Amino acid sequence: PQTIYRKDYTPPSYWVDTVEMGFDLDPAITRVATRLTMTRNRDSRNKSLVLCGEALELVQLRMNGKPLTKRAYTLHDGTLEIFNAPDKVTLEIETLTHPDRNTSLMGLYVSNGNFFTQCEAEGFRKITYFPDRPDVMAKYTVMLRADKKKYPVLLSNGNLIEEGDLGDGRHYAVWEDPFKKPSYLFALVAGQLVCQEEKYTLQSGREVLLQVWVEEGNLDKTQHAMDSLKNSIRWDEERFGLELDLDRFMIVAVGDFNMGAMENKGLNIFNTKYVLANPRIATDADYAGIESVVGHEYFHNWTGNRVTCRDWFQLSLKEGLTVFRDQEFSADMIGTDSGRAVKRIEDVRVLRQAQFPEDAGPMAHPVRPDSYVEINNFYTVTIYEKGSEVVRMYQTLLGRDGFRKGMDLYFQRHDGQAVECDDFRAAMADANDRDLTQFELWYSQAGTPRVTVDTHYDPVGRKYELTLSQSCPPTPGEDRKLPFHIPVKVGLLNSHGSDMPLHLEGHAQAGTTMVLELTKEKQTFVFTDVPEQPVPSILRDFSAPVILEIDYTDVELAFLMANDSDPFNRWEAGQRLAMRRMLELTRDVQDGHVLADDDGDEPVLTESFRAMLDATALDSAFREFALTLPSETVIAEQMDMVDPQAIHTVRRFLRRSLASALRIDWLVAYQSNRTPGTYSPDAASAGKRGLKNLALSYMIELDDIEAHVLAQTQYDNANNMTDRLVALTALVNSNAPGKVAALDTFYNEFENEALVIDKWFMLQATARTTDVKAVRKLMKHSAFTLKNPNRARSLLFGFCNGNPSQFHAVDGSGYAFWAEQVIALNAINPQVAARLARSLDRWRKYAPVLQGKMRAALKQVADTKGLSKDVLEVVTKSLA
Ligand code: HT7
Numbered sequence: 001p002q003t004i005y006r007k008d009y010t011p012p013s014y015w016v017d018t019v020e021m022g023f024d025l026d027p028a029i030t031r032v033a034t035r036l037t038m039t040r041n042r043d044s045r046n047k048s049l050v051l052c053g054e055a056l057e058l059v060q061l062r063m064n065g066k067p068l069t070k071r072a073y074t075l076h077d078g079t080l081e082i083f084n085a086p087d088k089v090t091l092e093i094e095t096l097t098h099p100d101r102n103t104s105l106m107g108l109y110v111s112n113g114n115f116f117t118q119c120e121a122e123g124f125r126k127i128t129y130f131p132d133r134p135d136v137m138a139k140y141t142v143m144l145r146a147d148k149k150k151y152p153v154l155l156s157n158g159n160l161i162e163e164g165d166l167g168d169g170r171h172y173a174v175w176e177d178p179f180k181k182p183s184y185l186f187a188l189v190a191g192q193l194v195c196q197e198e199k200y201t202l203q204s205g206r207e208v209l210l211q212v213w214v215e216e217g218n219l220d221k222t223q224h225a226m227d228s229l230k231n232s233i234r235w236d237e238e239r240f241g242l243e244l245d246l247d248r249f250m251i252v253a254v255g256d257f258n259m260g261a262m263e264n265k266g267l268n269i270f271n272t273k274y275v276l277a278n279p280r281i282a283t284d285a286d287y288a289g290i291e292s293v294v295g296h297e298y299f300h301n302w303t304g305n306r307v308t309c310r311d312w313f314q315l316s317l318k319e320g321l322t323v324f325r326d327q328e329f330s331a332d333m334i335g336t337d338s339g340r341a342v343k344r345i346e347d348v349r350v351l352r353q354a355q356f357p358e359d360a361g362p363m364a365h366p367v368r369p370d371s372y373v374e375i376n377n378f379y380t381v382t383i384y385e386k387g388s389e390v391v392r393m394y395q396t397l398l399g400r401d402g403f404r405k406g407m408d409l410y411f412q413r414h415d416g417q418a419v420e421c422d423d424f425r426a427a428m429a430d431a432n433d434r435d436l437t438q439f440e441l442w443y444s445q446a447g448t449p450r451v452t453v454d455t456h457y458d459p460v461g462r463k464y465e466l467t468l469s470q471s472c473p474p475t476p477g478e479d480r481k482l483p484f485h486i487p488v489k490v491g492l493l494n495s496h497g498s499d500m501p502l503h504l505e506g507h508a509q510a511g512t513t514m515v516l517e518l519t520k521e522k523q524t525f526v527f528t529d530v531p532e533q534p535v536p537s538i539l540r541d542f543s544a545p546v547i548l549e550i551d552y553t554d555v556e557l558a559f560l561m562a563n564d565s566d567p568f569n570r571w572e573a574g575q576r577l578a579m580r581r582m583l584e585l586t587r588d589v590q591d592g593h594v595l596a597d598d599d600g601d602e603p604v605l606t607e608s609f610r611a612m613l614d615a616t617a618l619d620s621a622f623r624e625f626a627l628t629l630p631s632e633t634v635i636a637e638q639m640d641m642v643d644p645q646a647i648h649t650v651r652r653f654l655r656r657s658l659a660s661a662l663r664i665d666w667l668v669a670y671q672s673n674r675t676p677g678t679y680s681p682d683a684a685s686a687g688k689r690g691l692k693n694l695a696l697s698y699m700i701e702l703d704d705i706e707a708h709v710l711a712q713t714q715y716d717n718a719n720n721m722t723d724r725l726v727a728l729t730a731l732v733n734s735n736a737p738g739k740v741a742a743l744d745t746f747y748n749e750f751e752n753e754a755l756v757i758d759k760w761f762m763l764q765a766t767a768r769t770t771d772v773k774a775v776r777k778l779m780k781h782s783a784f785t786l787k788n789p790n791r792a793r794s795l796l797f798g799f800c801n802g803n804p805s806q807f808h809a810v811d812g813s814g815y816a817f818w819a820e821q822v823i824a825l826n827a828i829n830p831q832v833a834a835r836l837a838r839s840l841d842r843w844r845k846y847a848p849v850l851q852g853k854m855r856a857a858l859k860q861v862a863d864t865k866g867l868s869k870d871v872l873e874v875v876t877k878s879l880a
Pocket residue numbers: 118120121257258259260261262263296297300319379
């Protein structure tokens with residue numbers, strides 16, 4: 001397949017001014033009539049008019065009122081090229097598509113009998129011929145016609161301007177979007193849906209209509225999405241001065257969806273997972289996920305829709321910025337400083353768990369990639385999460401006010417345009433009169449930089465030197481890296497654990513935390529007036545997406561864990577302490593040492609954990625995070641040669657040791673963090689449940705009657721899904737007598753709640769004793785289907801990505817299973833298949849026996865006939 005390069009960007013030969021579309025919706029054959037008015041781009045004399053189309057039947061093509069002869073155009077490889085077109089063109093196109101056969105869930109498709117579209121990135125070309133690229137922005141008017149009984153609701157972007165009956169049992173609706181938009185933001189929905197609606201008054205006094213559309217029977221699960229939408233609207237007005245520009249804003253939930261949600265102008269389409277919630281079916285994490293995704297899609301209305309991307313290489317321009325905005329929104333919704341810190345820790349955990357491995361693997365790419373084969377493969381954690389970190393660094397360097405000034409200038413300059421990441425950087429620089437030239441490297445260089453810290457204290461001169469060095473390992477196609485512009489937030493602790501006032505040589509006093517700007521390979525920062533040898537707290541609030549290498553003693557880490565005023569670094573110190581111990585034990589296990597009870601005798605770690613457990617003045621949510629050991633994936637990233645079984649053994653062993661040594665403390669935490677009464681998903685209650693349930697998960701490691709009874713009782717009495725699911729997970733991962741019965745009652749109770757059945761599959765996919773054989777058995781369950789992405793993700797991704805010690809079974813059975821499923825999914829849904837194909841990204845980090853088996857599985861997939869370019873790109877890059 002063809003590689004597309006950023007350097008090859010050329011503007012389109014024609015602009016599209018208006019788009020009129022008529023749909024005759026029928027699941028078997030939908031007829032689409034399109035009228036485009038187009039104007040030649042002045043810079044492209046003599047160039048032909050180029051439209052994209054995929055899986056379409058072309059019925060008619062007319063230009064300026066006349067049918068186009070076969071000699072006037074060519075149609076091959078998804079491109080319709082019209083030669084010698086005049087400067088002003090009206091093109092009329094009639095196409096046919098087959099929505100009910102569309103299992104890719106891109107373009108127009110059917111889900112549970114209703115019609116939906118998904119056009120980002122290149123799905124519009126599956127609906128009609130069009131210059132399907134984000135820099136072509138046009139005004140759309142859309143008429144939908146369909147059977148009135150089967151499809152009573154007809155929705156598209158913008159405002160409803162007309163509706164009525166057609167007389168033959170069919171009806172129609174006409175929608176007009178007043179704003180110019182790229183084709184990827186087009187949407188339609190038709191079917192049997194109902195909505196919760198509310199009128200909402202904006203700060204300006206204008207009234208807008210908000211709607212959340214779902215299938216009948218789900219109306220009792222829309223309140224949280226509606227509340228989240230209202231909060232998002234208010235937040236964007238207050239924090240960024242951005243107002244909703246439409247009179248009507250709709251959210252529609254669909255059960256078959258490739259990703260989380262889609263920001264189509266005025267008609268957001270959501271995976272049901274990010275809309276439906278009530279205490280019976282949704283966990284605290286689900287409630288938080290809904291708030292953040294509703295926010296994310298709403299915020300795109302400005303960052304993505306009003307100002308969009310010139311080309312798909314600029315994807316992070318909208319995604320990185322919008323993730324940053326949704327992260328800030330969620331943090332502000334919690335409202336407290338410690339809540340903000342917990343949110344920050346959560347976001348960094350995601351980055352380390354998923355983005356750091358990506359940045360060190362075969363699919364590593366810059367935040368603004370230089371090439372791709374299939375753009376769908378570039379909706380990555382690098383574009384989203386690292387992209388957000390890059391945006392956050394502007395705020396760290398410029399301050400909140402400076403960042404806001406940059407945002408204001410960005411909209412002032414680019415509203416209604418399709419632009420590049422460089423335009424955003426220029427707005428930030430110009431609004432603040434700063435030179436951000438070097439900052440460009442965050443967009444152009446892949447890889448996670450490493451920052452090393454050296455310190456020297458001079459007690460006589462009362463000076464403290466902090467030397468920071470940076471380097472970045474090579475990534476595919478990029479051997480040498482230039483130094484990044486890295487904001488490093490620092491503080492210094494005195495021996496009592498308090499922050500020292502900071503006096504940086506050559507600078508005015510800057511409080512107790514300051515941002516150092518590391519721009520060279522190596523730089524020394526000198527602090528004066530330092531009365532005693534400090535303990536440094538570096539990279540506070542995780543001020544840059546880097547790996548910080550610093551030699552702390554165990555005692556210093558325990559000290560920071562107990563005292564650092566920066567909650568992020570307080571958490572980080574505990575993670576470092578635990579990681580160090582787990583890596584030591586893993587080496588022991590690999591050397592043939594059998595872990596015995598006294599190996600768990602780890603006074604510094606145990607006492608730090610005890611202190612944290614007993615620190616009841618701290619937020620429960622914070623304590624939960626501080627007491628959670630780094631995940632198996634994060635530990636694996638720290639090893640030169642990954643040994644999944646050893647990691648699993650050690651992590652479990654350490655958890656059991658901590659469970660045993662702190663037995664009483666866990667029980668106290670369990671009892672004192674109960675949340676009796678009516679369930680509420682607010683951050684404080686969710687934090688308490690989080691700590692209580694973490695305590696249960698430690699206690700169940702002991703697998704004794706006491707723990708079994710605790711888990712069973714919690715399962716039986718739970719009044720919300722969070723408590724119930726955690727209890728069920730505890731039972732399933734133990735030898736409790738009630739575990740099989742609990743799994744069955746859970747299934748029976750929630751048989752008709754698809755999102756809960758996804759949890760049921762996921763829970764089993766990630767259970768300790770679930771091997772390939774068990775997963776194959778689960779695939780035979782009547783509720784399992786590969787066609788539904790949520791279901792496939794629960795079981796297959798759950799196992800391949802969330803159960804490392806079983807997936808990496810030494811006989812290679814996990815890899816053979818993976819290859820089979822990637823191939824099966826490839827025929828149904830290439831996008832989902834390509835995501836699963838990423839599970840073997842890090843194969844070169846494993847022991848040679850496993851490597852050989854992984855390579856064989858990758859080759860098996862790569863050699864399969866009829867492979868989509870989505871999957872082919874992933875496996876080819878993995879094998880390269
Ligand atoms: N902008 C959207 C990204 C997207 C997508 C969504 C659903 C299905 C397929 C998709 N391809 C790309 C989602 C977002 O970031 O908000």
